[in-house]
Amino acid sequence: MHLATQCAAIEHAWFLCMPELTTLALPLDVGGVRIRNRVFLAPM
Numbered sequence: 001m002h003l004a005t006q007c008a009a010i011e012h013a014w015f016l017c018m019p020e021l022t023t024l025a026l027p028l029d030v031g032g033v034r035i036r037n038r039v040f041l042a043p044m
Helices: 002-009 019-028 034-041
Strands: none
Touching: none
């Protein structure tokens, strides 16, 4: 999951790197930016 690590560093396009996680991120993104990092840690 090295790609996910790089995408996590990119705050502007973290959702563009992992299209399959966008569906999971949409409902969680309502919380704020903090959920951004958790989305990548959940599958791992």
